[in-house]
Amino acid sequence: MSDEGPDEAALVSLLAAVERAPDDIALRLLLARLLIDSDRISEAVSHCARVLEQSPGDAQAKDLMALALGKPVGADDSSPAQHPTHADTARDSISDPRPSEQEGFWRHAESQLADAIPPMFVDQPAGESVAPAWDVERPSVTLADVGGLEHVKARLNAAFLAPLRNPGLRRLYAKSLRGGLLIYGPPGCGKTFIARAVAGELGAKFIAVGIADILDIHVGTSEVNLHDIFQLARRSAPCVLFLDELDALGPKRSLTRNINLRTTVNQLLTELDGVADDNDGVFVLGATNQPWDIDAALRRPGRLDRTLLVLPPDDQARRAIFVHHLKGRPIAGIDLARCAAATDGFSGADIAYACEGAAELALIDSVNSGNPRLIAQADLDESIREITPSVTPWLLSARTVVEYGTDDGTFKDLRAYLKRRRLL
Numbered sequence: 001m002s003d004e005g006p007d008e009a010a011l012v013s014l015l016a017a018v019e020r021a022p023d024d025i026a027l028r029l030l031l032a033r034l035l036i037d038s039d040r041i042s043e044a045v046s047h048c049a050r051v052l053e054q055s056p057g058d059a060q061a062k063d064l065m066a067l068a069l070g071k072p073v074g075a076d077d078s079s080p081a082q083h084p085t086h087a088d089t090a091r092d093s094i095s096d097p098r099p100s101e102q103e104g105f106w107r108h109a110e111s112q113l114a115d116a117i118p119p120m121f122v123d124q125p126a127g128e129s130v131a132p133a134w135d136v137e138r139p140s141v142t143l144a145d146v147g148g149l150e151h152v153k154a155r156l157n158a159a160f161l162a163p164l165r166n167p168g169l170r171r172l173y174a175k176s177l178r179g180g181l182l183i184y185g186p187p188g189c190g191k192t193f194i195a196r197a198v199a200g201e202l203g204a205k206f207i208a209v210g211i212a213d214i215l216d217i218h219v220g221t222s223e224v225n226l227h228d229i230f231q232l233a234r235r236s237a238p239c240v241l242f243l244d245e246l247d248a249l250g251p252k253r254s255l256t257r258n259i260n261l262r263t264t265v266n267q268l269l270t271e272l273d274g275v276a277d278d279n280d281g282v283f284v285l286g287a288t289n290q291p292w293d294i295d296a297a298l299r300r301p302g303r304l305d306r307t308l309l310v311l312p313p314d315d316q317a318r319r320a321i322f323v324h325h326l327k328g329r330p331i332a333g334i335d336l337a338r339c340a341a342a343t344d345g346f347s348g349a350d351i352a353y354a355c356e357g358a359a360e361l362a363l364i365d366s367v368n369s370g371n372p373r374l375i376a377q378a379d380l381d382e383s384i385r386e387i388t389p390s391v392t393p394w395l396l397s398a399r400t401v402v403e404y405g406t407d408d409g410t411f412k413d414l415r416a417y418l419k420r421r422r423l424l
């Protein structure tokens, strides 16, 4: 919220009032106005849109919408993750109204930098942990928030959640439950999302760590980092410890990066086995896009011995992902069945990008025509058409591995899926 904006208390009261009287157009427009003043642009847009749905000709709603859309795009917080945006291209063609101010800024920044140029290379003292403070979350999402993927949920319930919820079973399976679960599949299809939902299901805390982020070329540091993370998880128990990009520890990486990861793998094995420390209440979920690059020692019984394949979302899941990413946006007449049918083979991340693209098309059109309009099915159609599913390259490399690698049964689910898609 900007300093000059209305105070938070007024906004909260107004939000509550609008909720009580959803059809009061004047009240809603007052709220939209205050939201714009507070730089809460996307909320303002959706309130204006709501009014325009009710009363398409409302001049004040149109004006406010134009005002909201005319704000700098950077003022909003809903930018997509990785892909370049349509708006980026549009923004490039709009000249900056205040070049002299910018020049001044850069001149000032330059002179400041010249005064204090830091050394280009620094030494990290050996053995010192460089791990950032890891976030311990308490996720509110559960498996109910994961759209579709019924077989994945059933498998998680049977193999992981049911025994944990039942103390009798837990005692009986005490040994086999020591092990963790390796979630694998193409990028952007929900591995992290599902791991977080598992923590939510268990009412457990959640720590997510990318293995590549804890690796350090200084001898001993990676191991210290790993130990610190496991200790944090033990202190936070019950806790789901999510180790992402586990392939970063694989033998192939050691070769390409010319470093020996053996000691780091050994440290991870020690932590997983929990010989010296009590791992009660710590549930380790590993994830990778490249399960064939995982160090074999990690897959032995009692470690990450069970696998769960998470594939591109099915029809139901795609609908859920569309709903999730369109929620709160000014939309009209969206045909979910059509969207889902047009995105077979897309990842969750691709769908998120399609929604983002559609919103930008509607926005650019509104700005260009000066006539604000809602996001329509045509925008989604166009945005979907422009996207190449990011999963394809993964499927092709998976095919090579499954076709030419030894078949020890590890990738049986993947094999079946590739056959279904006629890739094998």
Ligand SMILES: Nc1ncnc2c1ncn2[C@@H]1O[C@H](COP(=O)(O)OP(=O)(O)O)[C@@H](O)[C@H]1O
Residues within 6 Å of the ligand: 145, 146, 147, 148, 149, 186, 187, 188, 189, 190, 191, 192, 193, 194, 313, 317, 320, 321, 324, 347, 348, 349, 352
């Ligand atoms: N089944 C699903 N239901 C709802 N949203 C999903 C689903 N699968 C993926 N998503 C969405 O896609 C995004 C990317 O998923 P993510 O878990 O980060 O993928 P991964 O870890 O496999 O690379 C998530 O943030 C989520 O919004």
Ligand SMILES: [Mg+2]
Residues within 6 Å of the ligand: 188, 191, 192, 193, 244
């Ligand atoms: Mg992930």
